Amino acid sequence: MQEANDIETSETLTARQGEVLDAVFDLLMKGGDAVTMTAVARRASCSKETLYKWFGDRDGLLTASVRWQASKVRAGSYDRHHLDANSLRESLQGFWGNWLRVISGPKSIALNRVAVSHAWSGKSNLGSIVLENGRFAIGERLKPLLEDGRAAGLLDFDDTETAFRTFFGLVSRDIQIRLLLGDRLEITEAEIAQDAARATQQFFALYGARDRASFEDRPASFPPQPSETHPRGAPEDEDGKHKPPSS
Amino acid sequence: MQEANDIETSETLTARQGEVLDAVFDLLMKGGDAVTMTAVARRASCSKETLYKWFGDRDGLLTASVRWQASKVRAGSYDRHHLDANSLRESLQGFWGNWLRVISGPKSIALNRVAVSHAWSGKSNLGSIVLENGRFAIGERLKPLLEDGRAAGLLDFDDTETAFRTFFGLVSRDIQIRLLLGDRLEITEAEIAQDAARATQQFFALYGARDRASFEDRPASFPPQPSETHPRGAPEDEDGKHKPPSS
DNA sequence: CAAGAACCGTACCGTACGTTACGGTTCGGC
DNA sequence: GCCGAACCGTAACGTACGGTACGGTTCTTG
Numbered sequence: 001m002q003e004a005n006d007i008e009t010s011e012t013l014t015a016r017q018g019e020v021l022d023a024v025f026d027l028l029m030k031g032g033d034a035v036t037m038t039a040v041a042r043r044a045s046c047s048k049e050t051l052y053k054w055f056g057d058r059d060g061l062l063t064a065s066v067r068w069q070a071s072k073v074r075a076g077s078y079d080r081h082h083l084d085a086n087s088l089r090e091s092l093q094g095f096w097g098n099w100l101r102v103i104s105g106p107k108s109i110a111l112n113r114v115a116v117s118h119a120w121s122g123k124s125n126l127g128s129i130v131l132e133n134g135r136f137a138i139g140e141r142l143k144p145l146l147e148d149g150r151a152a153g154l155l156d157f158d159d160t161e162t163a164f165r166t167f168f169g170l171v172s173r174d175i176q177i178r179l180l181l182g183d184r185l186e187i188t189e190a191e192i193a194q195d196a197a198r199a200t201q202q203f204f205a206l207y208g209a210r211d212r213a214s215f216e217d218r219p220a221s222f223p224p225q226p227s228e229t230h231p232r233g234a235p236e237d238e239d240g241k242h243k244p245p246s247s
Numbered sequence: 248m249q250e251a252n253d254i255e256t257s258e259t260l261t262a263r264q265g266e267v268l269d270a271v272f273d274l275l276m277k278g279g280d281a282v283t284m285t286a287v288a289r290r291a292s293c294s295k296e297t298l299y300k301w302f303g304d305r306d307g308l309l310t311a312s313v314r315w316q317a318s319k320v321r322a323g324s325y326d327r328h329h330l331d332a333n334s335l336r337e338s339l340q341g342f343w344g345n346w347l348r349v350i351s352g353p354k355s356i357a358l359n360r361v362a363v364s365h366a367w368s369g370k371s372n373l374g375s376i377v378l379e380n381g382r383f384a385i386g387e388r389l390k391p392l393l394e395d396g397r398a399a400g401l402l403d404f405d406d407t408e409t410a411f412r413t414f415f416g417l418v419s420r421d422i423q424i425r426l427l428l429g430d431r432l433e434i435t436e437a438e439i440a441q442d443a444a445r446a447t448q449q450f451f452a453l454y455g456a457r458d459r460a461s462f463e464d465r466p467a468s469f470p471p472q473p474s475e476t477h478p479r480g481a482p483e484d485e486d487g488k489h490k491p492p493s494s
Numbered sequence: 495c496a497a498g499a500a501c502c503g504t505a506c507c508g509t510a511c512g513t514t515a516c517g518g519t520t521c522g523g524c
Numbered sequence: 525g526c527c528g529a530a531c532c533g534t535a536a537c538g539t540a541c542g543g544t545a546c547g548g549t550t551c552t553t554g
Contacts, residue, residue, distance in 0.1 A: 032368050036541060047502045048543080058542065110367070112428070114381030117364035121279050127429030135421055135428075166449065169420035173412045176380055177423055181359070181382075182366030182374030202413065202453055215404075283511060294532045295513080304511065 070133035097196035257472035344443035
């Protein structure tokens with residue numbers, strides 16, 4: 001392994017290398033045992049020698065692939081145009097809806113699965129890569145929005161991190177662990193939208209500015225719009241599926 | 248493999264078999280690659296032949312061990328004595344505190360890790376076992392308490408499952424995924440208690456019965472006790488640690 | 495067009511681990 | 525005290541896979 005890792009140092013990947021890494025990820029989604037060097041080479045129509053020259057060893061290949069996919073997965077960021085209550089609420093809903101869509105997708109599930117498996121198994125930490133591009137990335141992207149909301153008098157919290165983590169919990173609840181553990185849990189687009197709306201609503205119920213003073217000089221229809229979902233935090237039915245995986 | 252699986256059918260495990268399964272789990276916590284048949288045999292001071300006779304194959308051994316540990320992990324249940332606001336709040340706090348303590352422990356982390364890794368890798372589903380003894384078990388244990396709370400006029404929600412999942416999210420937030428992904432994230436006993444209290448408080452803010460009518464014939468000091476934590480859902484600082492794993 | 499680099503395909507090597515086989519030992523029942 | 529069952533320890537087998545070597549082919553460059 002003399003000068004193997006082009007990747008670690010220079011972040012540039014050729015198109016061909018990208019194809020290879022996509023092949024790796026395809027294999028990953030077909031179950032982790034499937035990703036052998038031979039299989040990757042065959043699937044990507046390249047030689048094992050090339051794999052080793054490019055990525056050093058199997059672990060480097062996996063790491064590069066995870067990094068590659070993780071960097072592609074990050075949901076779009078939200079520009080902070082002028083903030084009123086509705087635009088804030090819509091931004092938040094959109095943000096989390098996007099996120100729900102991403103993490104419930106097969107790519108994200110595979111990504112997290114392999115990262116978890118690997119973090120457990122010693123060697124180079126895919127866990128931190130996924131964490132950095134997932135949980136922490138959305139934190140850094142959402143927190144400015146929350147703080148803008150606070151500055152605009154729409155939100156009220158002391159610690160941004162705490163508020164964010166609560167929001168995170170309201171949105172994700174048990175779905176990530178369930179998906180990772182193999183629970184068949186298909187989420188329709190409608191459910192995603194509804195979940196994002198419910199979570200946002202609950203977030204406003206917890207952290208929305210509601211001092212009488214600042215409340216009354218806001219437009220009449222503040223976030224919890226009775227027309228959209230339940231005014232209180234309990235939508236009627238939703239998705240109470242107790243449906244463990246293929247028994 | 249003629250009549251191997253004593254375990255699948257008769258749920259009884261001899262003490263010796265329990266020792267073996269504990270040995271497996273010890274190995275599991277030392278990184279998943281460590282759990283080879285030879286290592287298990289050596290650690291448990293038994294022969295490989297016995298392992299195969301008892302558990303069929305490596306997968307059966309893993310499955311038995313996960314089932315064994317999962318059944319030992321379940322936090323204690325809570326009896327429904329007479330319910331007033333304070334006892335309910337304390338029960339909930341205690342329940343979730345227990346749960347936080349469990350899932351942040353190394354055993355639970357190892358358990359979830361191996362289950363995730365395995366669920367990803369085809370074969371017999373450890374995921375459902377962990378799910379059944381973890382997420383779903385606490386659901387079944389907590390929901391009666393919530394419904395008693397509602398019957399006593401202390402809580403207000405339509406769908407128990409939805410309320411429970413929200414509560415789950417408020418408590419767990421991002422800690423489970425972070426722990427699984429290898430984030431060093433030590434949680435002190437104090438933080439656990441505080442988190443459970445904060446989550447409970449937020450849950451009451453979202454689902455506590457607060458119609459004017461039933462509110463006024465309740466004792467003066469309803470759950471959000473200003474003396475305990477912040478009356479609103481935002482504790483001052485808490486644990487905003489952005490501390491990714493060993494980079 | 496020629497020389498060299500990059501790469502493909504395949505064959506090969508070493509090893510680690512799952513699985514099986516077998517001789518020796520302990521132990522409960524008659 | 526004898527017999528068989530259960531079990532221990534270890535040795536052996538087969539295989540799958542990570543990693544390497546090498547000849548042939550395509551692409552780049554001057």
